[in-house]
Amino acid sequence: MKKWIGYLSLLLLLVSCNNVSNENERENPTRGRIRISVDESFKPVIEEQLKVFHAAYPDATVIAEYKPEAACLKDLQTDSTRMVIISRDLTDEEDDAYIKKLSFKPQYGQLAKDAVAIVLNKNIADSVFTMEELRGLLTGKSNKKLNVVVDGKSATSTVRYLIDSVLKGEPLGSNVTGANNSEDLIRYISTTENSIGFVGISWVTNPQSKEQEDALLKVKTALIECKNCDKDEFARPSQQTIMFNQYPLVRGLHYVLKENTASLGSGFRNFLSLERGQLIFRRANLVPTRIHFNRRRTNI
Numbered sequence: 647m648k649k650w651i652g653y654l655s656l657l658l659l660l661v662s663c664n665n666v667s668n669e670n671e672r673e674n675p676t677r678g679r680i681r682i683s684v685d686e687s688f689k690p691v692i693e694e695q696l697k698v699f700h701a702a703y704p705d706a707t708v709i710a711e712y713k714p715e716a717a718c719l720k721d722l723q724t725d726s727t728r729m730v731i732i733s734r735d736l737t738d739e740e741d742d743a744y745i746k747k748l749s750f751k752p753q754y755g756q757l758a759k760d761a762v763a764i765v766l767n768k769n770i771a772d773s774v775f776t777m778e779e780l781r782g783l784l785t786g787k788s789n790k791k792l793n794v795v796v797d798g799k800s801a802t803s804t805v806r807y808l809i810d811s812v813l814k815g816e817p818l819g820s821n822v823t824g825a826n827n828s829e830d831l832i833r834y835i836s837t838t839e840n841s842i843g844f845v846g847i848s849w850v851t852n853p854q855s856k857e858q859e860d861a862l863l864k865v866k867t868a869l870i871e872c873k874n875c876d877k878d879e880f881a882r883p884s885q886q887t888i889m890f891n892q893y894p895l896v897r898g899l900h901y902v903l904k905e906n907t908a909s910l911g912s913g914f915r916n917f918l919s920l921e922r923g924q925l926i927f928r929r930a931n932l933v934p935t936r937i938h939f940n941r942r943r944t945n946i
Contacts, residue, residue, distance in 0.1 A: 675913025677705040682729040682911070683718040684710050685803045686827055687846030688760070688899055691930040692731060694852070698926060699917050708914050712827075716801035722902060723747065728911040729903045733760065733803035736902060744904065754902040757918050759933040761847045761883040762804055762895040764868035765832065769839045774880050776871040777812070777894060783842065784808060786819025793841040797831050799824035804844055807897050836864035847883045851931040870894055888933045899932065 673679075684692050689712045696708055711721075715734075721727040722744070735754050736744070744752045764780075766773055770792070775783075782788030796818075797804045805824075809815065825831035828849045835843045850867060869880035872892050887893035901918065905911045917923045924934035 673909050675908055675910060675916065676703040678910040679707040679709070680728045680910045680914075681709045681711065681726055682731065682914075683721040683727050684712050684731040685715045685718055685733055686712040687733070687797055687803055688731055688848060689828070690852040691848040691899075691927060691932060694926050694930065695918060695923055698922060699914060702917075702922075703913070706910055706913065708910070714798050714800045715803035715806060719902075722752075722904065728905060728909075729901060729915065731757075731899065731901050733807065733897045733899065735898075735900050748904055750906040752902055752904045753915070754900060756898045756900050756935050757923075758899040758927040758935055759888050760897055760899045761888050761893055762807060762844055762897065763847045763850045763883045764870065764895075765835050765843050765845060765850060765865045766868055767835050767839055767841045768864055768866055770842070770866075773866055773868045775868055780870070781813060781816075784813055784818055784822060785816060786821040791840065793838060794819075794822045795831055795834060795841060795843040796822060796824050797828045797843070797845045799826065803897070804846065807895075808844060811897075812895070832861045832865065836861040842868070848930050848932065850883075885928070885931055885933055898935075899927075 692710060692712075696710060699708065700706065713721075715732045718730040718732050719740070722730050735756070736752070741751070764775070772790075779788065779790075783790065783792060783794050796802065796808070805818070809818065825834055825843070828845050831843045831845050832849060835841050850862065867882050869882055871894065872879040872881040872887075873894050874891055875881070881887040881893045883893050883895070888896050901915055903911050903915050918927075919936045921937060924937040924939075927934045928939060
């Protein structure tokens with residue numbers, strides 16, 4: 647009897663230790679391993695976010711895959727992708743479809759404001775454009791003989807934004823070509839005369855490599871017809887012109903999260919929404935939308 651009592655005690659102890667081990671390994675907002683899909687035009691700033699997040703929470707691993715916006719939304723339908731970061735919210739139809747598929751409502755919202763920058767090879771003398779001139783370049787109806795390049799060969803967020811918001815549904819002209827990605831676009835513009843490209847602002851303000859930094863020295867950013875300004879005023883993309891709705895090519899940086907429990911995806915979303923994550927967006931020259939960092943005039 648004593649022998650069997652001893653075996654039973656040992657078994658209970660092993661089960662208890664195993665439960666403690668499982669509890670310690672269970673995913674929570676600062677522990678675990680997940681995959682997310684990110685619009686490639688946001689790669690520089692999201693890489694900075696992940697670097698700080700992983701340093702703060704060493705038990706968490708967020709694996710980001712960078713791809714066109716349409717591919718990110720397609721990934722959201724799979725079990726392996728927990729979260730996507732794109733340039734828009736879900737439509738009502740997409741929201742209903744995900745509710746039916748997941749049996750719960752996905753969470754989504756805006757984290758920051760971004761902009762589409764226009765970069766030109768430095769040999770181009772004229773770097774000032776009205777919106778009408780931009781529409782002419784994008785549709786192939788302009789008299790200016792420029793090589794027009796966008797940041798991908800498929801349905802990127804920049805292409806969707808240009809068609810929806812600049813061309814109002816009109817298709818891109820046959821003169822518009824696609825680079826492999828944003829980094830490739832900047833490299834092409836820097837080495838090709840009479841070329842102009844459309845790319846996310848964080849690729850222009852937040853270089854990720856010495857090669858990209860060298861390429862940026864060979865391009866310049868165009869000035870675009872200013873909104874809410876006096877006549878004949880033009881603006882470059884910056885925090886100030888985005889914040890005061892002066893630069894005309896502004897879009898959002900949004901998340902879509904398919905979690906209905908407090909897990910690692912929620913933890914990363916919270917990090918992006920709170921002070922540290924919002925400060926990183928500000929440092930990358932985007933405009934944070936969850937926390938407003940007001941400037942105050944002081945006397946010294």
